[in-house]
Amino acid sequence: MNELLVLGLSHKTAPVAVRERLSVTDLQIERMLADFARSQHVHEAAVLSTCNRTEIYVVVGDALQAEGELLSIVAKSSRIRPTELANLVYMPRNCDAARHLYRVASGLDSMILGEYEVQGQVKRAYEAALRAGTTGPMLNRLFKAALRTGKRVRTETRLSERHTSVASVAVDLAAQQVGHLEDKNVMIIGAGETAELTAQAFATQGVRTLFVSNRHADRARSLADRFGGRVGTLTELPEQLAEADVVISSTSSPHPVLGAPELAAVMCHRLARPLVLIDIAVPRDIDPHCAAVPSVALYDIDDLQAVVARNLEGREGEASIAEDIVEEEIHKFARWMGQMEITPTIVDLRARAGEIVDHVLAENEGRWESASDADVQRIERAARTIVQRLLHEPTLRLKEARDRDDAHGHVEVLRELFGLDGAEPEVVAGGAPPPECPAHGMFVAEQDAVAPSADVPAAGPASGSWAEVRSLAARRSSAS
Structure with missing residues (x-):
């Protein structure tokens, strides 16, 4: 059974000094997706990279193996030890992975609650995977549903009513530090989308801005024309800094554009x-050592948290409504996953049962010397009839669950109990029975206590929580 897996790192798990080491450019994303396309283990893949997160979404057959491989890939590219990285990343699966992307697209997982830029970033990540040919049924469904969920949150709640963004928060921080901005010399380094949002935020406060860019000079001139500013180049940066009061930098440069000696x-x-100096780029544009230069106040993207906290006031109710929308959409995704998995699971279950019958018959073939061919055929028919009748009820229950939210949960539990995604069934040599449970005399293959996660409601007939079932292997891991 294919599983959805996310390996990610964000502002919630790692500081900017670590995030910038995992940040990837559009070209690097293309190369990663090309590598995934050649992989035998990864069936579908997409990569989302923003200033606050880097996340890899994959569809795999063996999630445990994929977790190790992805962690090794990321550790190698970032030059961070896998053991250190393992404490910083998150790796949700299936419905938990879908829930995570839904919350990201809705602005619920952003540093700035309700941030609206992230919806476009999710869309571009999906479009990049489409161009690379690394999407399939599951990721197509996932990203379309996540974007739909984000749109619902923005239209059905007031979470994004103020159109808050990282850029606008950076401008608020600048105003706090220097007072009224109208009479200040303000510089924006960069000419991308974030620079445009920054210019818009400054324009609302009556500020004419100097745009500094080398790579996108035409776009910088276009922004200057729109917002009444001027244009400069990075080679002129020392002269321009001599006149500036506030600098906000947001380029896509992989290296700092401003060092401490300069x-x-x-x-x-x-x-x-x-x-x-306010550096909202990841990787950072301004060398952190600049903070030691006298009369310089340097802030990076993680320093925006204090301003962000004030933007959360009075919006908790809207966030709660948004979370309800996410859960409503997650139930739809869980139902779809269950429908997609039911028929292959029934086929796998019956195939596994047939393998066991074949094993047992083959093991006992030498013990039936006195049996006629007709007797052997009757024994085989009886064995297969027992299996068919034993599996009849589970098969019906799976088919009945096809249109319910708990379909995926039923499938996952059944595949776990019957080992449908694991090794071949173990048959004891010589036909010896499995060990007995001393207390009850019951035959058991393995005793495995599963403790529910603290944040997951205990599943039961009336709990209605099947759509939220995490993988049982993950539960065992968290319990230990």
Whole structure:
């Protein structure tokens, strides 16, 4: 059975110093997807990379093996030890993985609650995977449903009413540090989408901005025309910094564009006039050592948290409504997953039962010397009839669950109990029975106590929580 798996790292699990090491460019994403397309173990793949998260979504046959492989790939590219990385990443599966993407697309998992930029970032990640040919039935369904969920949250709640973004929060922080911005010299380094949002936020406060960009000079000029600003280049950066009061940087450069020695030389000519630098790029544009230069106040994207906290006030109710929308959509996804898995599971279950019958018959073939061919045929028919009747009720129950939210939960439990995704069935040599349970005299193959996770309601006939069932292997791991 194919499983959906996410390996991710975000602002909730790692500081910017770690996130920037895992940040990937569009070209690197193309290469990663090309590698996944050649993989025998990964059936579908997509990569989402933003300033606050890097996440790999895959569909695999063996989730445990895939977790190890993905962790090794990410550790190698980031040059972080796998043991260290394992404490920073999250790896939800199936409905939990879908729930995570739904919350991301809805702005519920963002640093800024209700952030609206992330919906476009999720869409672009999906489009990149489509171009690379690495999507299939499950990821197509997942990303379309996540984008639909994000749209519902934005239209049915007021979570994004203020159109809050990282850029607007950075501008709020600048205003806190220097006071009224109208009479300040403001510089934006970069000319991408974030630079545009930053310019919009400054424009609402009556600020004319200097745009600095080398790679996208035409776009910088276009932004300057729209917002009444000026254009400069990175080669002119020292002269421009001499006049600036506030600098917000948001390029896609893999290396810093401003170092401490260059900044120190600039500050010598400013006569101790303060300079506020706000770096919202990941990887960071401004060398962290710039914070040690006298009269410089440097903030990175993680320093926006204090401003963000104030934006959360009065929005908890809207977040609760949004979470309800996510759960409603998750039940639809769980139902679809169950429908997709039921027929293959029935086929696998019957095939496994047939294998066991074949094994037992083959093991006992030498013990029936006195039996006629007709007797052997009757024994075989009886064995197969017992299996068919034993599986009749589970088969009916699976088919009846096809249109229910708990279909995926039933399938997952059944596949776990019968080992349909594991090794070949073990048949004891010589036909000896399996060990007995001393207390009850029952034959048992394995005793495995499964403790429910603290954040997962105990499943039961009336709990209605089947759509939220995590993999049993993951539960065992968390319980231990």
